[in-house]
Amino acid sequence: MPKTKQIAATVVAVSLIGSLAVASGVQAAGLSLGALVASQCNTCHGTDGEGAQSVPRLAGLDADEIFESMKAFASGEDTASIMDRVAKGYSDEQLHAVANYYSEQ
């Protein structure tokens, strides 16, 4: 794998120059709290919340609607086959973050 090796060697050289990445403020796209929490929902709701067959789409829903839905699932106000058990696992901070994330997809 000479090509791979060469690339890797370059990378090591570049990264050894130091904390360039930090200094230049390179952003990792989508590393918000909301994106990480959403990644855990995506397993059922599909990548980026696009919906997965029978499991509903979340992308593009209103953030308040998602948040209120989660609270209603957690309190038992809305019945669910599984979301009641899921929703109880997250803090309001996480729920606001994930609701905002999906509303922007």
Place this chain on the structure above:
Amino acid sequence: MNNINRRDFVKMMGAAGAATTGAILLPFEAYAGANGHVVVVGGGTGGATCANYLTRWAPNAKVTLIEKDSKYSTCFFSNEVIMGMATMDSITYGYDGLKKRGVNVVHDTVTGIDTGGKKVITGSGSISYDILVLSPGITFDHSTVDGSSDAVAEQMPHAWKAGPQTSLLAKQIAGMRQGGLLIIAPPENPFRCPPGPYERAALALAHFKEHNPTAQVVILDAKEKHSKQGAFREGWTRVYGGEATAEGNFEGPNLKWIKGSNGGKVVEVDGATNTVITEDGEEHKGDVVNYIPKQVAGAICKDAGLVNATGWCDVDLDFKSKVCDIVFVIGDASVASPMPKSGHSASSQAKNVAATIAAQMAGEEAPPWTGSNTCYSFISEKYGISVVAIYAVKDGKRVKVKGAGGVAFKGKSLRHHAKEAKYARGWYKGITSDMFG
């Protein structure tokens, strides 16, 4: 193999490393430039998902996925294939989706890891990495059962890695004589997919009800109890009849579950005669024997010196190996307790590790670790059950979030269980889209 931990690594980096990276930066960050090379070993649930999310969250990184096979068949929904309810094609995927996302997919077998030299050794050479993620799944451990071997699986298929084993067991089940006996022999804990054997038994009953109504299913279990036991028993009873016995077994018209201490624990197998022998000396001859051997982390983990005395990889809260903390180990190979060895767990871990890597490359803090698991199982095609858990890191430990998760059963309506069956299919679509793009 050359194992190093962070302290040794710091020593190796020496003055040059310290001078260029500054005292506060750990070596991990030092090597993980924003466009570093992440190598992921294993293109299954954990590895494919990790590679996919790295392309999203660390767009400047070079991501190489090394997988020995050109196609991957999911274990999830392979019980449906075995029982003739789905096709092998419907659970088999290629890697074009990941390639399109820019993942460098290499089909090769990793035969060694040089953690000091930061390269993996493959069948055709070696590949250097800045960051290594291992998700190689399981290997069978034949050491505790006499006669157990990889060769025995050609007569008594385990079908615990989806592929030719799945097709072989499907063929045996379809061809079983009328009134024949299917033995399912699950191993002791921990093993991949704790509810899997009991779903397999239920779907066997569903299959036999239609095609072989006098067939019998016997589960000879190495354990005293099993995953989702209450929900499985309720479902078995409601759909196929039967009940728990005074000795703590389960007995129905076509199904028996025998617990370890009641003569369920298999200690010897004989592929030539399709016979298993239990601890009490009893010989059980089956028409079809689904003997599922004990498991340990994928062989490469042991070869690289990353396993503990029980054969699994200890990891820290970020899923970095406790032996070499510049290598991540995720999925079944890791000791992730309280997370079970499931595809959903592997997917959850993969995304958190992708987040950790992406954040470190960008010189940022990753958002707080958040884990989840769901294992859906079918009692019949229209009756699903599930167990859910959400995980967090609290006081330096990975824990289940209290009050969340659990198993929904005890008199839930058939309508509820029909919904669970329906949503299980959605889950399958979701988790596989997260793997293969």
